[in-house]
Amino acid sequence: MKKVFVKSYGCQMNAYDAERMADALAPEGFGETTAMDEADLIILNTCHIREKAAEKVYSELGRVRALKRERERDGRATTVVVAGCVAQAEGQEIIRRAPVVDVVVGPQSYHRLPELLHRAEARRGVVNTEFPVEDKFGHLPAASPAKTRSRGVSAFLTVQEGCDKFCTFCVVPYTRGAEASRLVVRIVEEAKRLADAGVREITLIGQNVNAYHGEGPDGTTWSLGRLLHRLAEIPGLARLRYTTSHPRDMDDALIAAHRDLPALMPYLHLPVQAGSDRILAAMNRRHTADTYRRIIDKVRAACPDIALSSDFIVGFPGETDADFLDTMSLIEDVRFASAFSFKYSPRPGTPAAELEDQVPEETKAERLARLQKRLEAHRQAFNRGTVGRTVDVLLEKPGRHPGQLAGKSPYLQAVHLQAEGLSVGDVVPVRITGAGTNSLSGEIERMTAPASAAA
Numbered sequence: 001m002k003k004v005f006v007k008s009y010g011c012q013m014n015a016y017d018a019e020r021m022a023d024a025l026a027p028e029g030f031g032e033t034t035a036m037d038e039a040d041l042i043i044l045n046t047c048h049i050r051e052k053a054a055e056k057v058y059s060e061l062g063r064v065r066a067l068k069r070e071r072e073r074d075g076r077a078t079t080v081v082v083a084g085c086v087a088q089a090e091g092q093e094i095i096r097r098a099p100v101v102d103v104v105v106g107p108q109s110y111h112r113l114p115e116l117l118h119r120a121e122a123r124r125g126v127v128n129t130e131f132p133v134e135d136k137f138g139h140l141p142a143a144s145p146a147k148t149r150s151r152g153v154s155a156f157l158t159v160q161e162g163c164d165k166f167c168t169f170c171v172v173p174y175t176r177g178a179e180a181s182r183l184v185v186r187i188v189e190e191a192k193r194l195a196d197a198g199v200r201e202i203t204l205i206g207q208n209v210n211a212y213h214g215e216g217p218d219g220t221t222w223s224l225g226r227l228l229h230r231l232a233e234i235p236g237l238a239r240l241r242y243t244t245s246h247p248r249d250m251d252d253a254l255i256a257a258h259r260d261l262p263a264l265m266p267y268l269h270l271p272v273q274a275g276s277d278r279i280l281a282a283m284n285r286r287h288t289a290d291t292y293r294r295i296i297d298k299v300r301a302a303c304p305d306i307a308l309s310s311d312f313i314v315g316f317p318g319e320t321d322a323d324f325l326d327t328m329s330l331i332e333d334v335r336f337a338s339a340f341s342f343k344y345s346p347r348p349g350t351p352a353a354e355l356e357d358q359v360p361e362e363t364k365a366e367r368l369a370r371l372q373k374r375l376e377a378h379r380q381a382f383n384r385g386t387v388g389r390t391v392d393v394l395l396e397k398p399g400r401h402p403g404q405l406a407g408k409s410p411y412l413q414a415v416h417l418q419a420e421g422l423s424v425g426d427v428v429p430v431r432i433t434g435a436g437t438n439s440l441s442g443e444i445e446r447m448t449a450p451a452s453a454a455a
């Protein structure tokens with residue numbers, strides 16, 4: 001059997017795509033390997049979102065070239081594919097700069113991978129960065145139940161791709177194309193297949209997941225809230241999540257789903273990026289700090305214990321100390337349970353990269369450190385707040401010690417516990433006993449029989 005190694009960078013969409021590429025290649029006789037040096041086919045599934053993305057890919061390709069030569073000396077051929085957003089952005093340039101590459105394929109054409117590989121046998125340097133109209137996922141073969149289950153009890157499912165928002169700092173609308181939602185029937189089919197294979201939790205993913213507006217079986221357009229209600233009916237599925245959302249698309253139906261659907265976990269990743277209205281306008285975010293605060297109020301009214309998460313960019317062009325302090329005051333108001341924060345990085349081809357008042361590196365670094373210190377304090381406080389409570393934990397994998405399993409709380413916290421007699425895939429009530437830096441520890445809450453039942 002031939003072997004394929006996929007190295008995936010960046011977001012969950014890429015992690016999902018990496019699995020789909022492996023599934024597309026299985027009927028071609030490829031099995032997956034986690035060792036690059038034993039792979040007949042190497043796929044770099046790249047990310048273009050931040051700093052020096054393309055340069056990192058070229059230096060990785062230098063290592064791949066050395067490996068390919070070494071394998072050639074042993075009489076083994078290696079095919080090299082560059083996929084993902086750098087492939088989309090650089091296209092033919094990759095073949096020019098790195099002749100070791102056989103195929104360059106953009107994120108919308110993975111279903112054509114087997115065909116592109118066949119073409120590359122005859123002629124090296126095949127490039128496909130089109131945005132075809134068909135649903136690529138509908139054209140990809142599904143993994144076997146055993147393969148699906150081997151990937152774990154928690155799975156991603158892409159429901160929409162692309163973005164029409166054009167935030168001025170972001171490459172996504174250029175690399176992933178216009179917003180497109182999958183049909184409800186296709187999503188339900190895939191979710192049922194996952195559940196039948198033993199998956200207990202599905203995270204719906206999309207660059208702008210709550211902009212979802214797919215056609216339903218009744219011919220009407222379904223929102224993400226309605227889709228979640230349908231998915232919650234699938235037997236075996238214990239948990240639903242979704243990411244990443246945009247504040248503009250946080251509609252009432254979705255907020256109500258957090259109140260009405262027990263399967264929808266109390267966790268929301270809602271990037272705000274900045275707390276200054278001036279900067280938010282320059283970013284073309286199309287919301288203010290105050291509208292963001294009001295959305296959070298509504299979400300908390302619907303689901304009081306919800307864990308909130310966000311993304312932040314510091315040092316966007318023109319950001320002053322006062323603008324930065326607005327971000328600091330927003331985080332004190334909201335108190336996020338977790339967050340991702342980045343220094344602004346000019347991305348070629350985006351409007352913000354052309355702005356003149358770029359913020360010096362050391363100012364960005366200093367602001368990022370200040371922001372991260374407070375975000376981390378809030379994260380730790382949130383984690384300490386769960387100590388003493390009993391929460392449901394989905395058991396996902398063996399823990400560090402014998403008899404231990406590790407899982408996730410509803411708030412996406414890692415939890416370790418002694419779990420004799422329990423299995424991966426079980427959802428069990430756990431009393432949280434301690435909060436470490438990166439995970440919680442807990443004990444199974446044993447159900448004690450009520451006094452009357454014992455008599």
Ligand code: SAM
Nearest residue numbers: 169170207244271311312313342343344345347
């Ligand atoms: N669609 C999502 C949204 O609207 O927030 C996220 C898209 S992006 C894959 C994930 C995060 O990367 C963004 O939320 C942003 O914080 C960060 N990011 C994107 N472009 C960036 C840039 N040029 N510099 C720094 N961070 C960036």
Ligand code: SF4
Nearest residue numbers: 163165166167170172
């Ligand atoms: Fe990028 Fe903005 Fe679209 Fe998110 S909403 S993917 S940050 S353009």
